[in-house]
Amino acid sequence: MEDTIFVIDELNVFYGEKHALKDVTCEIPRRKVTAVVGPSGCGKSTFLRVLNRMNDLIPTYRHTGSIKLLGKETLTMDAVSLRKQVGMVFQKPNPFPKTIQDNVTYGPRIHGVKNRQRLKEIAERSLKQAALWDEVKDELKKNALNLSGGQQQRLCIARALSVEPEVLLLDEPTSALDPIATQKIEKLIEELSERYTIIIVTHNLQQALRISDYLMFFYVGELVEFDTTEKITTNPSDPRTSDYLRGIFS
Amino acid sequence: MKIDAIVKITFAVVSYTLIGLIVALIGFLIVNGLDNIDLEFLTAFPRNSMTGGGIWPALVGTVYFVAVALLFSIPVGILAAVYLSEYSKDTAFKRLILTANNILAGIPSVVFGLFGLSLFSITFGFGTSVLAGGLTLGIMSLPYIISNTHESLTAVPYSYREASLALGANRAETSFRIVLPASFSRILTGVIIAIGRIIGETAPVLFTGAAFYITRNPTGPFEPAMALPTHIFVLSAVYPDNVTPKLEGSISLLLIIVVVLFLLVAIRRRKETKKLEV
Numbered sequence: 063m064e065d066t067i068f069v070i071d072e073l074n075v076f077y078g079e080k081h082a083l084k085d086v087t088c089e090i091p092r093r094k095v096t097a098v099v100g101p102s103g104c105g106k107s108t109f110l111r112v113l114n115r116m117n118d119l120i121p122t123y124r125h126t127g128s129i130k131l132l133g134k135e136t137l138t139m140d141a142v143s144l145r146k147q148v149g150m151v152f153q154k155p156n157p158f159p160k161t162i163q164d165n166v167t168y169g170p171r172i173h174g175v176k177n178r179q180r181l182k183e184i185a186e187r188s189l190k191q192a193a194l195w196d197e198v199k200d201e202l203k204k205n206a207l208n209l210s211g212g213q214q215q216r217l218c219i220a221r222a223l224s225v226e227p228e229v230l231l232l233d234e235p236t237s238a239l240d241p242i243a244t245q246k247i248e249k250l251i252e253e254l255s256e257r258y259t260i261i262i263v264t265h266n267l268q269q270a271l272r273i274s275d276y277l278m279f280f281y282v283g284e285l286v287e288f289d290t291t292e293k294i295t296t297n298p299s300d301p302r303t304s305d306y307l308r309g310i311f312s
Numbered sequence: 313m314k315i316d317a318i319v320k321i322t323f324a325v326v327s328y329t330l331i332g333l334i335v336a337l338i339g340f341l342i343v344n345g346l347d348n349i350d351l352e353f354l355t356a357f358p359r360n361s362m363t364g365g366g367i368w369p370a371l372v373g374t375v376y377f378v379a380v381a382l383l384f385s386i387p388v389g390i391l392a393a394v395y396l397s398e399y400s401k402d403t404a405f406k407r408l409i410l411t412a413n414n415i416l417a418g419i420p421s422v423v424f425g426l427f428g429l430s431l432f433s434i435t436f437g438f439g440t441s442v443l444a445g446g447l448t449l450g451i452m453s454l455p456y457i458i459s460n461t462h463e464s465l466t467a468v469p470y471s472y473r474e475a476s477l478a479l480g481a482n483r484a485e486t487s488f489r490i491v492l493p494a495s496f497s498r499i500l501t502g503v504i505i506a507i508g509r510i511i512g513e514t515a516p517v518l519f520t521g522a523a524f525y526i527t528r529n530p531t532g533p534f535e536p537a538m539a540l541p542t543h544i545f546v547l548s549a550v551y552p553d554n555v556t557p558k559l560e561g562s563i564s565l566l567l568i569i570v571v572v573l574f575l576l577v578a579i580r581r582r583k584e585t586k587k588l589e590v
């Protein structure tokens with residue numbers, strides 16, 4: 063039990079008539095990096111956004127089945143407390159138009175931390191974890207929008223870490239970044255996987271192979287294959303997976 | 313190509329002539345009255361049936377009216393706009409409300425004046441007072457504040473809301489701590505425009521809050537006050553003789569205030585577009 067973070071059972075997701083995820087059943091290991099891959103439109107983002115219920119806001123959205131986070135059903139629990147435990151980083155860096163400091167203390171403050179010293183400590187810890195501290199420690203009061211794209215994305219990671227989540231969801235976090243910034247984030251993800259469960263959607267198969275311990279391959283809403291990255295890359299059990307790995311559809 | 317050039321020149325001539333006329337008119341009115349504006353004009357009460365003295369109570373009264381109006385229209389307008397943009401679903405009813413609001417924003421101010429007279433002065437019994445006049449002006453500016461704030465809020469990228477919700481914030485925290493601050497600058501610009509309009513309006517206060525002439529400033533919200541535009545109206549309509557210097561001075565001053573406010577808006581708008589370009 064300790065090694066499994068999410069137990070997902072017969073998960074089905076619909077947008078109106080559109081059946082976006084079909085009977086997804088799997089167990090996601092804790093404190094590992096799981097990469098979610100598959101052709102465009104196969105449901106990767108949908109899957110990720112079910113895990114912290116970000117899709118609840120879409121009027122046509124519906125789900126059935128069960129997702130347990132450390133034994134607790136998430137699909138019926140309070141979405142606010144779920145999102146505190148399951149943080150998310152988006153494709154396009156989206157820091158708040160506030161100071162760097164405010165970006166990483168907003169989360170703790172809405173969850174009730176008032177002590178200024180404590181907030182400072184949280185800011186420092188999160189920025190250090192996101193490997194951004196050294197670059198910004200002297201300009202915490204500067205507007206976050208002045209940072210470079212890569213720095214902004216690391217700030218978004220720091221912001222997600224500031225509320226000490228159990229899981230970090232990343233939806234194509236490097237697709238808007240240059241290779242050097244991408245490299246930094248990949249390195250960061252490896253470091254973070256010691257303390258956090260990381261689930262990352264990526265279009266970049268090489269990236270998935272570099273950083274992930276486990277690989278989930280979706281195809282038109284179906285979870286086709288889910289295994290260690292090594293097993294899948296050396297010996298995929300489904301022909302669609304091997305086609306995808308050979309770059310036949312992407 | 314030739315036609316294009318002709319059309320372009322014609323439009324340019326017409327529009328620059330019009331703009332030139334307006335600027336000349338405003339400039340003339342400001343310069344014409346400038347001589348009459350001195351310290352006494354600004355700080356003294358009117359004397360000798362308003363042919364002498366200054367307009368101090370009209371300035372004070374205008375500040376009071378604007379303050380009451382904003383105290384009403386800013387909180388109500390912002391809350392309404394937050395509800396419309398952050399809480400309500402996008403239904404036909406909501407679009408109806410927005411359309412109705414836009415129509416209200418275009419209704420002549422005299423209608424608001426009569427409405428205020430009937431509701432605040434008579435029904436609520438506020439009489440002719442700072443409170444009744446200010447609330448009437450507040451109601452008048454409310455549709456504008458709502459529509460400007462609503463537009464400012466909807467211009468805030470959805471990704472900010474997503475980021476906030478993903479941290480476990482609820483809708484209220486997201487609306488008031490992320491979305492509103494992010495649109496603060498635009499909302500403020502709208503408020504300045506509203507002030508410009510409130511300051512210049514005669515009809516709403518004329519019915520509900522304006523005194524022709526007072527010898528001491530109001531000490532509470534239930535007393536009447538003078539206001540700059542109504543003072544101009546009174547001077548021009550009721551005292552046709554010997555008030556020309558006062559009248560010209562008052563017009564000049566009112567125009568200066570309004571022009572300054574709108575320049576402020578223009579500067580802010582410019583900064584905003586620059587920010588977007590970066």
Ligand SMILES: Nc1ncnc2c1ncn2[C@@H]1O[C@H](COP(=O)(O)OP(=O)(O)OP(=O)(O)O)[C@@H](O)[C@H]1O
Pocket residue numbers: 077080082101102103104105106107108109120122
């Ligand atoms: N809000 C929505 N309303 C209706 N259909 C949607 C909505 N969001 C996604 N879909 C559909 O659900 C399917 C899965 O979409 P999703 O965004 O999860 O794919 P994805 O694998 O993340 O694709 P990409 O790689 O392009 O990001 C697609 O067919 C998409 O058109």
Ligand SMILES: [Mg+2]
Pocket residue numbers: 106107108
């Ligand atoms: Mg996607």
